[in-house]
Amino acid sequence: MKRIFTILLLSCLGCLHLQAQTINDGFMMPKKTLCTGLLYTHDQWTKYWEGTLKRENGNIGTITTQSLMWMGTYGITDKLNVIAMLPYVKTKASMGTLHSMEGIQDITVALKYNFFSHKTEKFTLRFFGVGAFSTPLTDYTPDFLPLSLGLASTTGSARLTGYFALSKGWFINASGAYTLRSNVTLDRPSYYDDGKLYNTDEVKMPNVFDYSVSIGYRAHGLQAQLDFMRQNTLGGVDIRRQDMPFVSNRMNYTKGGALIMYYLPQPRGLAVRGAVSYTLDGRNVGQSTTLMGGLMYTFIFKKNETTSDVYEN
Amino acid sequence: MRTKFHTRIILAAIACLVFVTSCDKSITLSEQLTPLKPADNDADAGTWSMVLMTSPSQIAVAAPTDVTSDAYKAELASLKDIQSKLNQNQRNAIDYWSGGGVLRWDQIFRELVARYNLPPSPNADGSYPVPDAENPFANPQYPFSNPPYASRSYAYVSATIYDALKAAWYYKYLYNRPAPYKTDSGVTALVPQTDMPAYPSEDAVMSGAAAEMLKVLFPAAVEEITLKAGEQRNAALWSGKATSSDIAAGLALGKSVAELFKARAANDGMKTAGGNKALWEGLKANATSRGDVAWLSLETPPRPPMLPFFYKVTPFKMTYDDIAALRPGPPPVAYSTEMNGEVEEVKWYSNNLTRERLAIVHKWADGVGTYTPAGHWNDIAAEHIRDANFSEVRAARAFALLNMTMHNAAVACWDTKFFYFNARPCQLDNSIKTGTGVPNFPAYVSGHSTFSASGAAILSYLFPDHAGDFEAYANEASMSRLYAGIHYRSDCTGGLALGKSVGNFLVDHFASVDGAD
Numbered sequence: 001m002k003r004i005f006t007i008l009l010l011s012c013l014g015c016l017h018l019q020a021q022t023i024n025d026g027f028m029m030p031k032k033t034l035c036t037g038l039l040y041t042h043d044q045w046t047k048y049w050e051g052t053l054k055r056e057n058g059n060i061g062t063i064t065t066q067s068l069m070w071m072g073t074y075g076i077t078d079k080l081n082v083i084a085m086l087p088y089v090k091t092k093a094s095m096g097t098l099h100s101m102e103g104i105q106d107i108t109v110a111l112k113y114n115f116f117s118h119k120t121e122k123f124t125l126r127f128f129g130v131g132a133f134s135t136p137l138t139d140y141t142p143d144f145l146p147l148s149l150g151l152a153s154t155t156g157s158a159r160l161t162g163y164f165a166l167s168k169g170w171f172i173n174a175s176g177a178y179t180l181r182s183n184v185t186l187d188r189p190s191y192y193d194d195g196k197l198y199n200t201d202e203v204k205m206p207n208v209f210d211y212s213v214s215i216g217y218r219a220h221g222l223q224a225q226l227d228f229m230r231q232n233t234l235g236g237v238d239i240r241r242q243d244m245p246f247v248s249n250r251m252n253y254t255k256g257g258a259l260i261m262y263y264l265p266q267p268r269g270l271a272v273r274g275a276v277s278y279t280l281d282g283r284n285v286g287q288s289t290t291l292m293g294g295l296m297y298t299f300i301f302k303k304n305e306t307t308s309d310v311y312e313n
Numbered sequence: 314m315r316t317k318f319h320t321r322i323i324l325a326a327i328a329c330l331v332f333v334t335s336c337d338k339s340i341t342l343s344e345q346l347t348p349l350k351p352a353d354n355d356a357d358a359g360t361w362s363m364v365l366m367t368s369p370s371q372i373a374v375a376a377p378t379d380v381t382s383d384a385y386k387a388e389l390a391s392l393k394d395i396q397s398k399l400n401q402n403q404r405n406a407i408d409y410w411s412g413g414g415v416l417r418w419d420q421i422f423r424e425l426v427a428r429y430n431l432p433p434s435p436n437a438d439g440s441y442p443v444p445d446a447e448n449p450f451a452n453p454q455y456p457f458s459n460p461p462y463a464s465r466s467y468a469y470v471s472a473t474i475y476d477a478l479k480a481a482w483y484y485k486y487l488y489n490r491p492a493p494y495k496t497d498s499g500v501t502a503l504v505p506q507t508d509m510p511a512y513p514s515e516d517a518v519m520s521g522a523a524a525e526m527l528k529v530l531f532p533a534a535v536e537e538i539t540l541k542a543g544e545q546r547n548a549a550l551w552s553g554k555a556t557s558s559d560i561a562a563g564l565a566l567g568k569s570v571a572e573l574f575k576a577r578a579a580n581d582g583m584k585t586a587g588g589n590k591a592l593w594e595g596l597k598a599n600a601t602s603r604g605d606v607a608w609l610s611l612e613t614p615p616r617p618p619m620l621p622f623f624y625k626v627t628p629f630k631m632t633y634d635d636i637a638a639l640r641p642g643p644p645p646v647a648y649s650t651e652m653n654g655e656v657e658e659v660k661w662y663s664n665n666l667t668r669e670r671l672a673i674v675h676k677w678a679d680g681v682g683t684y685t686p687a688g689h690w691n692d693i694a695a696e697h698i699r700d701a702n703f704s705e706v707r708a709a710r711a712f713a714l715l716n717m718t719m720h721n722a723a724v725a726c727w728d729t730k731f732f733y734f735n736a737r738p739c740q741l742d743n744s745i746k747t748g749t750g751v752p753n754f755p756a757y758v759s760g761h762s763t764f765s766a767s768g769a770a771i772l773s774y775l776f777p778d779h780a781g782d783f784e785a786y787a788n789e790a791s792m793s794r795l796y797a798g799i800h801y802r803s804d805c806t807g808g809l810a811l812g813k814s815v816g817n818f819l820v821d822h823f824a825s826v827d828g829a830d
Contacts, residue, residue, distance in 0.1 A: 058613025059750075095613060097739045099666055099746040099798070139668060143675055144748075183338055187675035190423075190692060192682050197424035199692065202340040241452065242431045243682045 026163020031077035032148035036072035045286030051238030061095030095208030169219030176211035206235025221263035346412025359483025362827035369483035439614035466722035473520025476714035477570035513563035516549035521567025624728035631718035690768035722767035762791035762808025
């Protein structure tokens, strides 16, 4: 019965890379320091890919996803950081009748381990392993795309990151992760997917591989970088022509972006962060433009260290 | 310090491992079928009332050769040879169809409905193309199996199977030729044995009846339908249930019965149910003449209403006059005090769309890309039919009664909707936001409510012990539309009452007097 609004997805994935800036970068918080703050993200798209077909849809217009995310990174040791993130998400369609959604989304907790470091006068080389875990903190529905808050899957990922920097401040960072995703549950007793009718409310979620490369400059409290990001969903099918998007669709994208972070001279320990990204290519996702801005503050629980040590680390 | 660090790493690794190993992705499907062993063969089913056929012997089925004949013995020899070489795929096919052909076909056509339940995309000029039965593989694909189309399809397929099986039962007990596993001890029964005569094969009857009807309704799925039908016949043979002549006679009978239903379908009014631009314009007067606001499509670009003349499609075991007599009085006129109150209530639900209510909305939404509300009631019915251990013909009766009723409910609901042609809540107040898509046709009365109450009435007749459950489902499905912000309360209550009347009509005039009870 229903009208058509063949839609699309899922800008929350758009925020992932911004969250990931601490999960997939080449920096550590020193022992007994906490960097914490709030990040605001504004993600918007009008065009989207229905499978591989790029289109617009007058029944949804522009989809805007805003999120306010708390984030914290704490140095357990100089070599091991724990990172946590928790976003509050709000979605809205500019046209049509579909209801906005808002609420707390998924908590992410990650352990980041700097297992290799080599520093000479000319360069620094580091490698990191990151284990991340995320799970929904509320029972939001994943079955109202593109307005769902997220995909409601519990995930675990293993990430490897390499960082190479010249002593003058130029750096390159590359990171890749494999993410396992748990099945999700719908509110309905059946669904059609990949040519079959499933008489169950449970949906198998394909796993995900993503990688990113950043080049940038970091010195004197300033970090500026250009980012390239790619996500591939390892399975799932395309949205059929005029069908609704579905939680297990093959959601792929390539994004380009830039990030800047600056530790203010005063007050010491306060940093501003801003980022932008744009979806260059995608499949079963919206072509989003994402803006992010936030404030991060560094607390030092150790007597003999200063914030300059922190941001020069 | 070092040890502590390592301990932490190990703990984290264990946590990750626990997640990875607990990430079991296998999913449990409901509606699992076990090999059918009916509680009763329903030997008298040949005498039950027909839906369309004039008598169970309307299609002639020649007497089979005697079990002592050389021809029959040659069939047995061939069957034993096949059985001695069965591979795993063949055994899987036997297991699949042993769950019951009627239940399997119901699952298959729910899947087809979901696959084809996709509305056409707009043309560049804002108009919409019409799916073309003569060109079903094109874009837009044919059909768009929306709720009225789907309810009609479910009714045709299940009524065709039902009449064909009653005819088969008539000949089975006329000729009384036993199954090969009874006539020859060298034939192995790979499905539960019954005393039911094998000629003509009920599986072959179903394969012919269902496939021929489905090929008309879902022509682009011809390959898949044909393969399923062939597999059903092969499974009957391989399992030791039927010989090749049992199957040939069954297939011929099933196909002939399907021809009768195809002829009915070709002239039942469906071809003109879409209407045309002039007719769509004319519908507005149905509302404005009462001083009401005429329905407008809320889609961008505006889409013509869904099958506005579906109410002219022939009902099953009812006449159009019977339908029109059940039509409820008019809805409150837009902007009247009464209607303003209704809009206000919808708005309250829209503003207070709790997670609990959203779950109910989505449980019953049955929108684009799904098996539709009629399919949902088949889904509900299937497990009851399975658990009741019905014979194939009694299972076919249950699905036919259910689906004919929901077809009639669709006709009655569309009759009311397009007779009054009133606006949806979002049209009167565009600040109302919805928990699912707004259907592209008038509000009064709610289709979900009408389908559900009619289905519940039939299922309550068939399974009286569960009547309370069915009524609760119907009420929940109905209220889900108010919670979603797409229907007024009077649409829901009016739809429930209409659906119940339609359901009871079939119970009173057909089901309770068809000789099956």
